[in-house]
Amino acid sequence: MATSQIKDCQLCFIGGGNMGAAIIGGLLAKGSTSQQNVIVSEPWEVNRKKVEESLGVRTTTSNIEAARDANVLVLAVKPQVAKGVCQELAASWSDSNRQQLPLVVSIAGGITLNALTQWFTVNDGRTPRVVRVMPNTPALLGEGASASFAGAGVSEDEKKLVTELLEGFSKVTEWVDREELIDVVTGLSGSGPAYFFLLVEHMVSSATALGLPKEQAQRLATQTCLGAGRMLVETSESPAQLRINVTSPKGTTEAALKSFAESGLQETVNVAIKAAVDRAEELGNAAFASTG
Numbered sequence: 001m002a003t004s005q006i007k008d009c010q011l012c013f014i015g016g017g018n019m020g021a022a023i024i025g026g027l028l029a030k031g032s033t034s035q036q037n038v039i040v041s042e043p044w045e046v047n048r049k050k051v052e053e054s055l056g057v058r059t060t061t062s063n064i065e066a067a068r069d070a071n072v073l074v075l076a077v078k079p080q081v082a083k084g085v086c087q088e089l090a091a092s093w094s095d096s097n098r099q100q101l102p103l104v105v106s107i108a109g110g111i112t113l114n115a116l117t118q119w120f121t122v123n124d125g126r127t128p129r130v131v132r133v134m135p136n137t138p139a140l141l142g143e144g145a146s147a148s149f150a151g152a153g154v155s156e157d158e159k160k161l162v163t164e165l166l167e168g169f170s171k172v173t174e175w176v177d178r179e180e181l182i183d184v185v186t187g188l189s190g191s192g193p194a195y196f197f198l199l200v201e202h203m204v205s206s207a208t209a210l211g212l213p214k215e216q217a218q219r220l221a222t223q224t225c226l227g228a229g230r231m232l233v234e235t236s237e238s239p240a241q242l243r244i245n246v247t248s249p250k251g252t253t254e255a256a257l258k259s260f261a262e263s264g265l266q267e268t269v270n271v272a273i274k275a276a277v278d279r280a281e282e283l284g285n286a287a288f289a290s291t292g
């Protein structure tokens with residue numbers, strides 16, 4: 001591909017919802033790209049206005065128009081609509097005899113490279129190079145965690161370009177060596193922020209039920225999680241050691257941890273993450289089999 005740095009690329013986002021907007025917000029905040037270099041295709045007026053007003057980037061309702069000059073196309077739609085979007089773009093590339101197809105970065109949960117490659121095939125047989133990426137919503141703050149798997153034909157330079165894109169909104173960027181592992185990453189860090197928020201919700205409601213005012217409980221729980229998260233990042237201790245450091249023998253934490261273990265917390269987490277991984281696969285299979 002002609003451009004070698006993200007700041008020189010025309011970036012097109014197909015879908016300006018939660019994740020698309022979070023990625024653009026992170027990239028702009030870090031200065032990895034500029035507003036003029038981003039265009040978002042978003043059919044829903046509410047989200048289109050939000051993207052225009054909060055991020056100041058160009059928007060359109062036409063996927064074809066958004067993709068026209070793109071070097072990098074980020075597919076940020078729900079898995080259920082991905083097929084139609086890819087086929088619409090491939091048909092437009094067939095009609096226009098576009099020479100250089102964009103590098104596609106798909107964040108669509110569960111949608112396989114095999115499906116994307118088929119849907120994106122242009123009538124002369126060409127297909128764009130595709131990288132599957134699983135980011136997460138802390139991207140908005142430049143605190144994302146993303147993992148990628150590159151499809152056939154993606155060059156080392158293109159992988160570097162994708163890494164640079166991801167570093168614009170992620171603190172952790174990993175490449176996995178088997179495509180199925182993207183679904184595992186989806187169950188871990190893609191969906192992970194929601195597990196964390198749920199835990200905070202439960203901690204707050206427990207403390208509230210025991211008499212602490214909700215706002216106080218919320219402030220205390222939030223800072224506890226932020227502080228604990230920073231300890232994970234900033235100390236060289238393992239999560240297990242950090243847990244042990246909090247746990248006085250025969251103390252309060254030990255009582256709570258014993259209760260978690262007796263309730264089967266590890267098994268609960270195993271089952272939940274497996275449910276997310278299985279669902280990613282199901283979404284991919286359903287989208288591939290769909291006629292739409």
Ligand SMILES: NC(=O)c1ccc[n+]([C@@H]2O[C@H](COP(=O)([O-])OP(=O)(O)OC[C@H]3O[C@@H](n4cnc5c(N)ncnc54)[C@H](O)[C@@H]3O)[C@@H](O)[C@H]2O)c1
Binds near residue numbers: 190
């Ligand atoms: N939200 C997350 O935490 C997260 C994390 C990682 C990956 N993902 C993946 O990102 C993708 C988007 O998720 P989201 O949470 O941003 O969903 P979302 O519903 O917030 O955003 C999707 C956007 O696509 C738009 N859209 C619908 N049809 C379209 C079309 N034909 N052309 C262009 N745009 C269209 C919708 O109006 C919506 O604004 C999904 O595939 C999801 O699996 C999401």
